[in-house]
Amino acid sequence: MVKFDFIFAVFLLVSRIKIARCMDDAVVIIGAGASGMTAASALLEAGYQDVLVLEAEPRIGGRIHTVVSNGTKLDLGAQWCDGQKSNIVYEKLSEWNLLEMLRRDHFPKQFYHSDRRNISYEFSGELAGIFRDAEGELRDSTKNLGDALQERYTQVINTKYNKSQEKLRISRDALSYLSHLVLRTRGAASWSVAAAYDPDYYNKQGFAYGWKDGFSSFFDALTRKHRINDKILLGKRVAKIVYGDALTKNVPVKVICSDNSVYPAKRVIVTSSLGVLKENVESMFEPPVNASKLTAIGNIGYGAVLKVFASFEANWWGNSPGFNFIWSDKDKADATIKFPFGPKNSKGESWITEHFHIFAVPDSKVLLVWYTGELVPIIEKMDQEILKDGIYFTLNLFLGHLFDVLKPITILRSNWKSNPNFRGTNSFASLKTTDQDRRNLQEPIVNSLGEPLIQFAGEATSIHRYSSVQGAVESGYREADRLIKLRK
CATH class of the missing domain: 3.50.50.60 (FAD/NAD(P)-binding domain)
Known part of the structure; x- marks a missing residue:
């Protein structure tokens, strides 16, 4: 017992x-x-x-979402493995001996102006460096991102190009491009609501890699x-x-x-x-x-960016990795009159003037068109034909003298802001x-x-x-x- x-x-x-x-x-x-x-x-x-x-x-x-469209794998959400150093995603792939899943992506460095004036590759490189340095020199700034960047950027270009009116005019026009560039990483509806500097944030170190299979x-x-x-x-x-x-x-x-x-x-x-x-x-x-x-x-803060993948019958851009667009105020006003379809921003400018960065998806007939700022929620729901026409109009405006531009045949876009399960990116x-x-x-x-x-x-x-x-x-x-x- x-x-x-x-x-x-x-x-x-x-x-x-x-x-x-x-x-x-x-x-x-x-x-x-x-x-x-x-x-x-x-x-x-x-x-x-x-x-x-x-x-x-x-x-x-x-917010990682890879889809297949016409045989091409596209990332509607997160897209790159940013940097090799202090990046746990890269480190895990290395630990698993799976680094072959990544490819080295090449980003477009060439700038194009809305009046089709020539922007040399050398000058394009200078502008890219100024953009990068301007954002990197905002340490200890208590201003909003827009005011701080505009102030720093204006100081640099006024000093650097004080003897070249042509370069000074183009670099001043490029200020709106800079706003879109920083909003692409911040996601804010406006750069005036984002802080200029966050001492806790660690920037990426090393190259940006794409994913071979998404x-x-x-x-x-x-x-x-x-x-x-x-x-x-x-x-x-x-x-x-x-x-x-x-x-x-x-x-x-x-x-x-x-x-x-x-x-x-x-x-x-x-x-x-x-x-x-x-x-x-x-x-x-x-x-x-x-x-x-x-x-x-x-x-x-919490915001959203929008990705639109435009597919074409043929790759008309050749080996170009993509395009960066700089608008003059005059050309923005003219484009708003010539293309009156779709929404306008708070300045009364057409949504097509928000086109700033177009990335060529490697080994495909697809261009990735980025949108940032206040119109993202509206463009997410905009009529597809107007979207295709607006993209075609802009590509022709900037590149029609250099390429035989085609009209997109299909459009695929993200909807992170309007999706109640995310409400942003x-x-x-x-x-x-x-x-x-x-x-x-x-x-x-x-x-x-x-x-x-x-x-x-x-x-x-x-x-x-x-x-x-x-x-x-x-x-x-x-x-x-x-x-x-x-x-x-």
């Missing part, structure tokens, strides 16, 4: 250990983007079994050791996260989706975009998040953003023992690499490590 009691006691102890282990494993990850998939992969690698990923979209990837191939490499797809539920938009005293000790969090499905968890990792948090934070959490997190969500440092905001955003919601109940990941929570995939990946590992260390 004593022997039986001993065995029974051991059985109960082991059973309780298994139950406790199971509940510690019960992690729900919201979002199957770069940070969510990274966190899931790291937890499974560490031995976690009960991991569930809820994704609102009908696909995985988040950025989504990174997920294949990330998840190859584990059957993560078996852990993902698609089409699950989270409506509410209930946590705290209202629930039991063993199930301290419940995730409720818009289809009324409920998923209990011991821990939750939220990787929703900052745009989604801005729109839903007050209704998403019960009880509400604390004031510091609410302030951080409000203070950190990336975060940025706004004039309201403080040094503490991103730290407050990544701070977990904890229980009475100080253990995390709800954690936060995603590029917006990265202090040094926000607005990038590498920042999102680092945040996924950060939150997975938080749980792994807690269990140990």
